Amino acid sequence: MSDIFREVDEDLRHEQYKRLWDRFGIYVLGVAALIVVAVGGYKFWEWRQASQAAATGDSFLAALTLSEEGKHDEAIAALDAVAADGSGDYPMLAIFRNAGEKEAAGDADGAVAAYDAIAARSGVPTVIADLARIRAAVILVGSQSPEELSSRIGDLTQTGNPWRFQAREILGLAAYRANDLDAARGYFDEIVKDQEASQGVRQRAQLMLALIQSRKGPPPQPEPGEG
Template sequence: MVDVFDEVEEQLRSERYKSIALRVLPIVGGVLIVALVAALAVWGYQHFRSQAAAEASEKYAQAIEAFNSGKRDDAIRLWGEVGQGSSKAYKSLALQHLGGLKLADNKTAEAVKLFDEAAEAAPNNIIGDAARLKSAFALLDTAPFKDMEARLTPLTEEGRPYRAEAREALAFSKLMAGDLAGARSDFAVIGLMADAGEAARQRAEAAKALIDSGSAKALPATVKAAMALPPPVQMAPGAVPPGLAPQAAPQPTAPGAQ
């Protein structure tokens, strides 16, 4: 009789376990499916990023090669494609190249726009601050000091990768704005900065000497006057500047003539 009760109890226990399992199994299965989907999504995203970075790297290298070979239009096209991609580092670098070309063409506003886009796209300050500095240097001669201060001051903070260069740009901005005391103070700081290069220290010393001599007072007006000058006229070899009559070619002398 005891065996019968034990068998019945075992069957009841088995039924309870089976019932619990039937209730829990779908939940566990759902959790496992979600975890698997999440793992696959992470793997897929990493694979996508890796593939996108590889493609961007290849196109970026092709653009560099094209530009160095004199194929400017091909380089612009390739950098433009990289600049539309999803690889943040190569996107930022490509936009900086395009900005540099615009700056070389005297299209400052377009260059600054590209540099600012490059800074926003950058994955870190090493790339991003380089773009921000390029944008600031492009505006150095024309932008109001408040704009330059807003752009450059964050770049001078401790830990930023180009703080010495940003401090130098800020000093020149103050010099352009007529703040000679503030500029001299910044140049003095640059001379003491451990991360400032030797060339930067030499420029700082030269700028301080210029300020101390009193010659720096005329610098803003000189730069503004130079910026207002018309661009130089491009002439073919042997051509005559506008407004000047070409000189008559010398006539050949007859043989025996004195």
């Protein structure tokens, strides 16, 4: 008897499924089709993005090749195209490299203006904007006063800033050039005492301190009894 009830139950379920399919089957197929289209569309978008990134990468490398060949004007034009039409991170790389190309071509004013534009550009990560400020200051260290340079990068000398060593070195060189040996010694002392300074940066700072000492004499010693 139980077998009969089971068969009847199965027949009823089968009939219910058939009615449900007759009623809603077309919608199920429609949803399935939409899923297939959505997945296919996403895969196409992924492929398109990858293709665009590859093409932009090729254009960027071609611009670098022009630069290595000394064709700076052509490299600048190629980088401008990548900055305008490229995808991914390449436009920002192109903008930054373009400033370097202007510097290499002897256009110091153009390079500084380009670095300043990067630093002021909306949406640029702080670490990149600060690096642009450092690059501009490097160009200007031979022509601007310590005060002018400090107004540009003075805040980057603070402990914890990733560009503090470069900022201190630039300002120290500017002070040394202006014959402000006390200020120069202060910047280079900060570099030497910073345990996170690289060996190369510390060695350059020690060299500058030796030059300062040869011109000015040793730094003042604390009075007896002072810490």
